[in-house]
Amino acid sequence: MYIISACLCGVNCRYNGKSGSNERCLKLFREGKAVLVCPEQLGGLPTPRNPVELDNTASQIIEGNGKAISNKGEDVTEKFLNGAYETLKIAKELGATKAILKEGSPSCGANFVHDGTFTGNRINGKGITAKILENEGITVFSDEDLEINNSKLVYLNEFDREKAKKRRLFELEEEDDEEEEYFDLTENLTDMSELPPKVEENVKKLMISLARDLMGFEELDEIAEATGLSIEEVEEILNEEE
Incomplete structure (x- = not known):
């Protein structure tokens, strides 16, 4: 019930x-x-x-x-x-x-x-x-x-992964769906400072792109929360792309 x-x-x-x-x-x-x-x-x-x-x-x-x-x-x-x-x-x-x-x-x-x-x-x-x-x-x-999303999803932080797990739990209880496949780009990147500078920069750009294009975030604070970057980092990278 x-x-x-x-x-x-x-x-x-x-x-x-x-x-x-x-x-x-x-x-x-x-x-x-x-x-x-x-x-x-x-x-x-x-x-x-x-x-x-x-x-x-x-x-x-x-x-x-x-x-x-x-x-x-x-x-x-x-x-x-x-x-x-x-x-x-x-x-x-x-x-x-x-x-x-x-x-x-x-x-x-x-x-x-x-x-x-x-x-x-x-x-x-x-x-x-x-x-x-x-x-x-x-x-x-x-x-x-x-909410129903695509069968292949990208989760950028712990908040999104937990939300996905709860949605999946509900679906397993109510329906007999096929198992979804999840990708997490940042799961093993606890300290990006260990990456070469150019690689680190590209990873940050990719994370921001995914947050905007796939997840629909537009505000700086939303993108920062989704990617784990600071608002200043997000703003700097977006300004470079303009």
């Missing part, structure tokens, strides 16, 4: 009063394999509501060392925690062992959240509900983990 963010099945419960539809989530729900939840509504927040971001990691907030703050400065930490524990209670009552949650949400983000500045900047991390469910042994996927 799955717990699924209700907004992924067309329920208008997101902070802006909107929703989205994920076909895989809808399929599970229609087959009676999932129950829909909205942790923020379960915690007593209205819809629509002001955007909220976390000022610390979910783990720290759960321990009392941080807050969930709206863009108007309202502290809604208690409601976020209440909603998360209500979601956990539902999961335990149903015997749910897996959850599919909305990526990027301060409650449901499974791989990333926003950085607390309300500027759209994303950082690796988890939402409060996602972290509480994981702490109780529930496997948490995001809607983006379920």
